[in-house]
Amino acid sequence: MSMAEEKTVLICMRVTHPGYRVSGSLRVQCADCGELVSVSPSGWLILQDSPGAEIVCVECSLKRMLAEPGEIKPPSPAQLDEIGEYLRQKGSAA
Numbered sequence: 899m900s901m902a903e904e905k906t907v908l909i910c911m912r913v914t915h916p917g918y919r920v921s922g923s924l925r926v927q928c929a930d931c932g933e934l935v936s937v938s939p940s941g942w943l944i945l946q947d948s949p950g951a952e953i954v955c956v957e958c959s960l961k962r963m964l965a966e967p968g969e970i971k972p973p974s975p976a977q978l979d980e981i982g983e984y985l986r987q988k989g990s991a992a
């Protein structure tokens with residue numbers, strides 16, 4: 899009954915990464931390197947839907963994908979909303 903091991907990995911930006919920020923993000927350690935990453939509210943929704951999901955920074959996720967290619971999911975609607983909100987704020991601030 900078990901399907902092939904399918905691990906959900908939430909890819910997050912390190913907090914040291916300049917630029918993109920979503921208000922309400924929380925800081926969590928990358929499962930691989932231990933660097934702090936920011937998990938936005940949409941990320942928390944994904945974690946709620948996927949118990950046992952791992953949180954990994956962009957750099958480590960690329961290493962994982964090179965070692966073991968997996969399915970890459972498109973951004974969730976909530977993630978797209980956050981990106982749109984960010985762009986609107988940037989646009990109105992300019």
Ligand SMILES: [Zn+2]
Pocket residue numbers: 928929930931932933954955956957958959
């Ligand atoms: Zn990492």
